[in-house]
Amino acid sequence: MRGILASSIGVTCAAALALPLAPPATAAATGPAPTAEAATRAAVTAPPDVPGSTQSLPLRPLTRDRASGATVLGLAPRAVRNFSLLGVVWDDPAAELHGRVQVRTRPAGGGDWTGWQDVETHYTDHGADPGSAEGASEGVRGATAPLWVGGSDGVEVRVLPLSEEAGAGGGAGESGAGGAEAEEPGADDSGAGASAVMPSGLRLELIDPEGDPVDQARTGVMSAEATAASAANSALAPLGAAEIPALDGERTRRELLTLRGAELTEGQLAKPYIGPRPAIVTRRGWGADEGLREKRFVYTGKVKAAFVHHTASGNKYKCSQAPSLVRGFYRYHVRSLGWRDIGYNFLVDKCGRIYEGRAGGVAKAVKGAHTLGFNSNSTGIAVIGSYGSKKPSSSAVKAVARLTAWKLGLYGMNPRGKTYLTSGGGNLYRKGKKVRLNVISGHRDGFNTSCPGGKLYKKLGTARSTAARYQGR
Known part of the structure; x- marks a missing residue:
């Protein structure tokens, strides 16, 4: 949640959402919620249910933003193993995600897909001190904040990039139904000129905590x-x-x-x-x-x-x-x-x-x-x-x-x-x-x-x- 960037993301992203997107090759990023049958057809082959697990799904190009030409990354709607918490991670913990991450999910056991929900994009400022053994570990990654969505078995994701022209402005954009609260900007906003280049290794993490040894x-x-x-x-x-x-x-x-x-x-x-x-x-x-x-x-x-x-x-x-x-x-x-x-x-x-x-x-x-x-x-x-x-x-x-x-x-x-x-x-x-x-x-x-x-x-x-x-x- 680095305010140094978060404050510029909201207005920028609101503008990005207002821009028309080129027709996607898979599911439309702004189209209606998919039916259960369509989601099943788009699903990857899910391994047997392993409770208390983490599913890691790489994000792929979906379409391009017409204004900036930048690639919109994400996942088409798909069925997955049950999960209740999600976040997006990337390889370099020092890299910034200059974009807006949105998700929608389908409740486990059937039901309508949710509306689009925002995920807070800056989180690793919660981490270990720079240069410490924990902070310098090879396995440390950059990440969004986790978002609790409750028991779900379907997910769709889109990462909307920020163009340099759109990289200035104030508060965070509105969250979708059920999403995380919008953040007010931190001090000393310096988000102007944000790059549309995304960090490498972007992937969605789906967390199922229910199988961990509760008792x-x-x-x-x-x-x-x-x-x-x-x-x-x-x-x-x-x-x-x-x-x-x-x-x-x-x-x-x-x-x-x-x-x-x-x-x-x-x-x-x-x-x-x-x-x-x-x-x-x-x-x-x-x-x-x-x-x-x-x-x-x-x-x-x-x-x-x-x-x-x-x-x-x-x-x-x-x-x-x-x-x-x-x-x-x-x-x-x-x-x-x-x-x-x-x-x-x-x-x-x-x-x-x-x-x-x-x-x-x-x-x-x-x-x-x-x-x-x-x-x-x-x-x-x-x-x-x-x-x-x-x-x-x-x-x-x-x-x-x-x-x-x-x-x-x-x-x-x-x-x-x-x-x-x-x-x-x-x-x-x-x-x-x-x-x-x-x-x-x-x-x-x-x-x-x-x-x-x-x-x-x-x-x-x-x-x-x-x-x-x-x-x-």
């Missing part, structure tokens, strides 16, 4: 990786627990002395400022397949700040589906993008439930891949959904406040305060620059991006004051 207790066996992930929270909950329970204020303060007493100052020992520990669904609770991630855990020095994000995956999900979304993000981050684990340290659904993200222990300073350039000495919290034009729920904002009051309190940080972080490099701050930031910041404070969406960003002041109150300040 390993059914077998009575935990893998070595699952045991290690659970053991990282052993000071907070029994091995194999699906949830870390909430604590009241007094028990939280006693736990703080157990966890970090040797590191606290005399003043902190006398009066620790920490919010009551909220309930947190563990990785075992949301069904993480621990065999997907890298085995080792990576830690940073401490947690001085929390960066708030949104997942830009759309808002049409039920809270009961949130574990499936988290499993889908996890699989997308690891298998499709090449990260070592899910990027966020925590996730929050719109009903206010909190989920453990990257493995290593929720009370520990686990290094994530969420705010490119500022993953050291910070934690990343993603609110599931798109909040460019839709307000986050009060339950989600309250959960962010409760989580930050506890997590930042473990490290003596005031949610209403400021702190200094050293940039690892990005489009706002050069590598090595010390930057003064809010202890609770939005993604856009460390990187020129629209994340976490304007509506959520405006709620961060409320989250700061509420978190400070929970800490007893």
Whole structure:
């Protein structure tokens, strides 16, 4: 979601959509939704259903844009194995996709095709720091944000390029029915003159998270990786627990002395400022397949700040589906993008439930891949959904406040305060620059991006004051 480009994409893409396209050789990009029979005829031969899988389909030329002559890439309507999350990836993580990605899908088991839905095209600014082992891995790829579409068995995709003439302008285009929310532009729009050249290796990733081991207790066996992930929270909950329970204020303060007493100052020992520990669904609770991630855990020095994000995956999900979304993000981050684990340290659904993200222990300073350039000495919290034009729920904002009051309190940080972080490099701050930031910041404070969406960003002041109150300040 790089705002440096995203702000130019919307108006440009709206113009692109208004331009007539040459008649496609396959299905018309703007034609009526295909019938089930037509989609079946266009389908590739699908392998047997393998739940908990990723399907990767290369995007092919469909037609040309009459105005620019640039190729429109995509997929003609086709039947596929069941999936519920999708995204587009490409080979070079440093390359930008100068275009508009749109999809429509068919519900599994029959039904009408959806309208066209926009996919947020800039996402890897959520990734690992430049030059880090994770960020420099050979398997890391560029990608769009993932889009949750629910159980589906048909898909059509088109990638509309931006011409140089169309590459200037303001906000993002309107999303189609059921699509991700349109994003407002980030600061310092510099999208003019965007190239119509697409990154190489563009392909559609279709994620089915439903076959991952949601309940390993059914077998009575935990893998070595699952045991290690659970053991990282052993000071907070029994091995194999699906949830870390909430604590009241007094028990939280006693736990703080157990966890970090040797590191606290005399003043902190006398009066620790920490919010009551909220309930947190563990990785075992949301069904993480621990065999997907890298085995080792990576830690940073401490947690001085929390960066708030949104997942830009759309808002049409039920809270009961949130574990499936988290499993889908996890699989997308690891298998499709090449990260070592899910990027966020925590996730929050719109009903206010909190989920453990990257493995290593929720009370520990686990290094994530969420705010490119500022993953050291910070934690990343993603609110599931798109909040460019839709307000986050009060339950989600309250959960962010409760989580930050506890997590930042473990490290003596005031949610209403400021702190200094050293940039690892990005489009706002050069590598090595010390930057003064809010202890609770939005993604856009460390990187020129629209994340976490304007509506959520405006709620961060409320989250700061509420978190400070929970800490007893």
